[in-house]
Amino acid sequence: MSKVAIIGAGVSGLSMANYLEKNNIDYHLYERRTQNDLKGHGFILPKEGIELLSEIINIDELYKKGSFLKKYIHYSQSGEILSEKDLDDVFVVSRSALIEILANSIPSDKLSYETTVTLKGFSHGKADILIDDHAKLEADIVVASDGSRSRIRRGIFQDENMKAVLENEVVNIIENEELAGQIENNFLKFHHENGGLTFGVLKLSSSKILWYCQFDITKFFINEEYTPDCIRQFMLDHFGNWNPLVSSIIEESGYENAHIWRVYELEKLNPFYHENVVFIGDAAHPLIPFTSQGVTSALKDSFTLTDLLNKENDLEETFRKYEEERRPEIDIHIKNGRTLLQQFLLPLNEQPKNTLPISYK
Template sequence: MKTISIIGGGIAGLTVANILHKEDMKFALYERSSLQSNKGHGFIIPSEGLEILKTYVNSTDLLNDGNILNEYISFDYKGNFIDKKQLQNDFIISRKALVDLLEKNIPREFIYHDKSVSYIQKSTDGILEVFFSDDTSIVPTSIVIAADGSKSKIRTTLISDKLLRETGVHEIVNIFENSELATILGNQFLKFHHTDGGLSIGLLKVSATEVLCYAQFDINRYPLKEDSTIEINNFMQTNFKDWAYPVSLFLEKTNFENAHYWRVNELDILDDYFSENTVFVGDTAHSLLPFTSQGVTSAIKDAQVLIDSLKRNPSDYKKAFKEYSTVRKEEIAIHFKNGRLLRDNFLLPLEEQKNNIIPISFK
């Protein structure tokens, strides 16, 4: 059996590796980072994605490392109630915790860290050789699964006419330790909105001691030019200092040392999620807006649909790629549309926004 090459060890690449390992299919995974950072990252995973994850990782460990969300409640920035919606066992977990769970299932000899792609040699048949910045390279003996993110060097080498564009709404995401705020939040997803629109903050409990905060802002009205801890702290204190409790408690209890400034990008819609001997999964194939809360679940479903297609077509990877691409593009199109609708709604003054919207995209 030939070895499948996976480029990228984020959620998409690691999920692919978990499924391949479970199916006893040979693979090697190449990840650019030496260590996984917990800086700023956390994921909301709708119940559909959670159920898929439970089939590949220990469900007890998974649930212990994250938190079930049962209720979404929105307020204006003064704390006036706007709306309440029941959630269907949606889930939140830190990136580090999920990566650790996914890596735990994969034998060490199948994962290669410090493998940042520097150059790709290609032909009309696809990728011939992948060169890494540590002066090593691989010659794929089977298909290549590109999971190296929205700024993928693999994709941009193979498909050069599709662009990644910065959107007008950015995010600051922060995970920090505070058991007091975690207890207050419980299983609720709280979100506060400025009455003028274009500025909001969400608070969620990640674990017994961890809290995730994300601030979304219109960069034209609320510009942030530097991503240093000092500048992020100044930005948050300036724009959210008069907001209602528990936002005020959050500002008091964190120093933003783990905050991540996410310059949100949109990728042009690809004609297909593959090119010759290479197939794209996760953000490499489709960079969804964060308003959908579907980035992780979409990556997980990409992995599942792709491997199922390969199993059905073991001697015809091009047929498998086409089948996978057709199925996933149809669902992703829904999330693209929903993401733009959610973003446009967010930019409106609060009195013009639709109140019955949950910041999670569903089919």
């Protein structure tokens, strides 16, 4: 069986490593960040994502780290309920918790942190890749899982166009038992009457809340220094007079680990592979936040690719079938995400009722 090099130890790379580990396929995972660099946000996992995770982790460990959501409740900024929708097997978990669970299943000798991988070109149908700019990486297959701004992808498809989405996010986690006690296990989303500004609340545990704001970048601006004080001031300026739950969460939060998510998407998807390099997760298909399908799509990529590696002997045919199977669903999520983005930008009185901010195929 071929030796696989996985570039990037985010959710997609770690998922791929877990599937390969389960199927006894030789691999090594390379990550340029430190092991303890777990900054980020949280994930919403629909039922399909939970089912895929259950094949590679102890699912009870996941359940201890997050919570199932009962309803999606859409509010005006003042707290008036606009719509409610029951949720079926939708789970929320912090990024750090999911990364930790996935990494725990990978043997330490198969995962290298603080390692920079650089694509130098191709020869004889294989990528020429250097590790830390001196050692040559020896692998039959290179799985690029280095995120939406993938350096591997940009090195291959040099004429691609990444464009800014008209929405950015601030994401944060607050540990406050009193505030968490005021929230049931629902997905709460507050929306400004003029559109283009929302605040979402998800309860992770009895004391921990994941919150995020989405804002139209043509109307609202954060000082580009992105200091904790700048982020806090932005939140107070734009959400300080919203529903008391929202304003209380903002005021009580610390901002040292708040994450600014500047969202980009590919104007047109590239092929999912080139020579012996194959892309998974955001490296293949960046999805804008409204889909809530980033993790599940990465898991399906990893599952599908591993399954095909087990079945097929011809690499070109393996990669062709992988793209053939995955691309149609990704196209649906991209279309749904853009529709949800346009709805987000609209005033409340122009938005369709009972819209769920999760893309389904």
